Amino acid sequence: MNGKQKITGWKDKILFTPGPLTTSRAVKQAMLQDLGSRDFKFIETVRQIRRDLLALGGVADAGYEAILMQGSGTFGIEATLSTITPPDGKWLFIINGAYGRRMNLIAGVLGLETAVLAYPENRKPNLLEIEETLAQDPAITHIGVVHCETTTGIINQVEAIGGIARRHGRVYFVDAMSSFGAIPLNVAEAKIDFLVSSANKCIEGVPGFSFVLARREALVAADGYARSVSLNLLAQWRGLEANGQFRFTPPTHALLAFAQALAELKMEGGVRGRYGRYQHNYQTLVAGMRKMGFTEYLKPEDQGPIITSFHYPDHPNFDFKRFYEALNARDFVIYPGKVSDADCFRIGNIGRIFEADVRSLLAAIADVLDEMGIVLGE
Numbered sequence: 353m354n355g356k357q358k359i360t361g362w363k364d365k366i367l368f369t370p371g372p373l374t375t376s377r378a379v380k381q382a383m384l385q386d387l388g389s390r391d392f393k394f395i396e397t398v399r400q401i402r403r404d405l406l407a408l409g410g411v412a413d414a415g416y417e418a419i420l421m422q423g424s425g426t427f428g429i430e431a432t433l434s435t436i437t438p439p440d441g442k443w444l445f446i447i448n449g450a451y452g453r454r455m456n457l458i459a460g461v462l463g464l465e466t467a468v469l470a471y472p473e474n475r476k477p478n479l480l481e482i483e484e485t486l487a488q489d490p491a492i493t494h495i496g497v498v499h500c501e502t503t504t505g506i507i508n509q510v511e512a513i514g515g516i517a518r519r520h521g522r523v524y525f526v527d528a529m530s531s532f533g534a535i536p537l538n539v540a541e542a543k544i545d546f547l548v549s550s551a552n553k554c555i556e557g558v559p560g561f562s563f564v565l566a567r568r569e570a571l572v573a574a575d576g577y578a579r580s581v582s583l584n585l586l587a588q589w590r591g592l593e594a595n596g597q598f599r600f601t602p603p604t605h606a607l608l609a610f611a612q613a614l615a616e617l618k619m620e621g622g623v624r625g626r627y628g629r630y631q632h633n634y635q636t637l638v639a640g641m642r643k644m645g646f647t648e649y650l651k652p653e654d655q656g657p658i659i660t661s662f663h664y665p666d667h668p669n670f671d672f673k674r675f676y677e678a679l680n681a682r683d684f685v686i687y688p689g690k691v692s693d694a695d696c697f698r699i700g701n702i703g704r705i706f707e708a709d710v711r712s713l714l715a716a717i718a719d720v721l722d723e724m725g726i727v728l729g730e
């Protein structure tokens with residue numbers, strides 16, 4: 353009997369990935385219902401989800417709106433960038449990983465003017481440099497940064513950058529895809545105008561839609577700028593406000609699953625409770641991996657509890673594909689690396705996984721190393 357069967361019984365493979373991730377049985381069961389998109393129960397579910405999202409961001413009564421957008425997280429980012437940028441707008445993207453680069457790519461395809469402050473993937477942005485860039489370039493109207501850069505797991509200083517953005521009167525956008533719901537953040541206090549996340553990350557729903565928390569005044573100010581029909585954030589909001597409905601076919605089952613996921617988040621003690629579990633998963637993981645001789649890519653003080661990048665072990669027998677497949681055969685799914693300048697793989701702590709699951713993964717990794725004839729630290 354392997355560890356997975358002992359602990360959970362019902363689970364398929366355990367996903368140590370940054371989403372899609374392991375969800376609870378009740379979240380999956382919530383999808384066993386067909387609801388029409390005009391059904392009153394469905395419309396009420398959507399209303400409640402939007403209210404809950406505002407509360408999670410600490411902005412229930414702070415002049416913010418929650419907008420749901422079909423598609424994955426990237427669709428939410430593209431909807432926001434393409435909706436809120438005026439014709440003469442200019443973005444400053446603060447980049448230390450693949451998702452920062454993706455924002456810049458989206459803006460480029462949209463034909464938006466951009467500037468970039470790029471940092472190594474294992475470094476946090478330099479706040480002084482951001483301040484200086486804004487002071488020197490009055491053409492910059494919008495700033496974008498990623499909260500948890502899932503490329504490595506680094507946590508960027510979104511509150512401090514928000515303070516700078518507000519002082520300089522710029523619109524502030526945060527990609528909080530892999531952090532929202534698990535890393536405490538008050539959206540208003542962080543001076544965030546637009547924040548994007550998605551259903552299948554720390555709230556532990558299934559894929560199908562992204563969501564945007566938008567400061568109402570900043571959202572309404574974007575009237576007339578949209579460059580897309582389906583990805584028009586303002587029109588989506590107006591549609592939801594008018595009759596509670598999506599403009600186009602909603603991901604009904606994913607929304608029902610999400611409502612259940614939000615209820616489970618509340619039961620866990622909200623963002624703080626979830627942060628505690630992920631932090632514990634992370635600490636268990638890192639302690640076990642270090643004991644086996646693995647080393648992390650990031651300095652511990654920069655590392656968040658969401659996902660950890662580990663260096664490939666320096667051993668002639670190590671082959672990531674074999675390692676991955678051997679773990680997969682034992683029902684543990686880890687994640688390839690995304691770092692550009694080092695050979696790494698990643699292990700996520702998010703999703704319906706607990707200390708016992710992490711310990712089972714560690715035991716499986718030890719077993720696989722043994723099978724591959726790898727003894728680390730020799």
Ligand SMILES: Cc1ncc(COP(=O)(O)O)c(C=O)c1O
Pocket residue numbers: 370371424425426427451498500501502527528529530550
């Ligand atoms: C920080 C961040 N931004 C954007 C994305 C893209 O999200 P999606 O793959 O759902 O489009 C991800 C996905 O992992 C992410 O972690």
